[in-house]
Amino acid sequence: MPMEITARDALIVVDMQNDFMPGGALAVQAGDQIVPLINRLLDIFPTRVLTRDWHPPDHLSFAANPLFIDQSWPAHCVQNTPGAEFHPQLRQQLADTIVSKGTHAGQEAYSGFQSTELEGWLKQRGVERVFVAGVATDYCVKSTALDALTAGFDACLIRDAVRGVDNPPGSEAAAVSAMLKAGVNSIESREILPA
Numbered sequence: 001m002p003m004e005i006t007a008r009d010a011l012i013v014v015d016m017q018n019d020f021m022p023g024g025a026l027a028v029q030a031g032d033q034i035v036p037l038i039n040r041l042l043d044i045f046p047t048r049v050l051t052r053d054w055h056p057p058d059h060l061s062f063a064a065n066p067l068f069i070d071q072s073w074p075a076h077c078v079q080n081t082p083g084a085e086f087h088p089q090l091r092q093q094l095a096d097t098i099v100s101k102g103t104h105a106g107q108e109a110y111s112g113f114q115s116t117e118l119e120g121w122l123k124q125r126g127v128e129r130v131f132v133a134g135v136a137t138d139y140c141v142k143s144t145a146l147d148a149l150t151a152g153f154d155a156c157l158i159r160d161a162v163r164g165v166d167n168p169p170g171s172e173a174a175a176v177s178a179m180l181k182a183g184v185n186s187i188e189s190r191e192i193l194p195a
């Protein structure tokens with residue numbers, strides 16, 4: 001169903017960074033294919049947030065032999081490295097703010113709301129509903145969407161503008177189910193129209 005974007009809507013683009021793109025340290029398959037969809041959305045929304053994983057080199061999630069399923073990962077998105085930069089085609093200059101997460105060595109943060117100023121920043125601007133795009137569906141997208149609900153926002157998953165790690169297999173579908181069950185709405189990017 002087509003939906004017009006209003007002044008009370010915000011777009012949250014999760015972690016569209018080189019290390020999560022094909023060829024990156026922690027690649028999400030076809031993660032780069034959603035860049036054009038997200039660029040169109042960045043034009044439509046009045047409020048636009050980019051989140052980024054922004055880890056110190058000794059972050060607790062990094063492992064020499066990562067198992068993934070125990071949420072240990074290869075080193076990724078280390079602060080001030082090329083892998084932590086946004087995808088070069090992402091129109092990051094359209095962002096109203098960039099939210100860094102996982103910035104402390106001893107703390108994991110999948111959600112853009114965890115230990116950040118994002119909730120207050122959005123509420124200060126009168127935002128009531130957030131639309132979530134980016135990677136990875138089964139980790140940071142899911143946590144961000146669920147935390148948006150907890151913070152009192154309506155939340156919409158832009159179904160064709162997210163991609164998952166799907167490790168362990170099935171985790172992407174499970175994440176979508178969990179979000180819908182929790183009350184996150186689902187929408188396709190073509191249904192999102194300028195006001």
Ligand SMILES: [Zn+2]
Pocket residue numbers: 053055061076077102
């Ligand atoms: Zn990370």
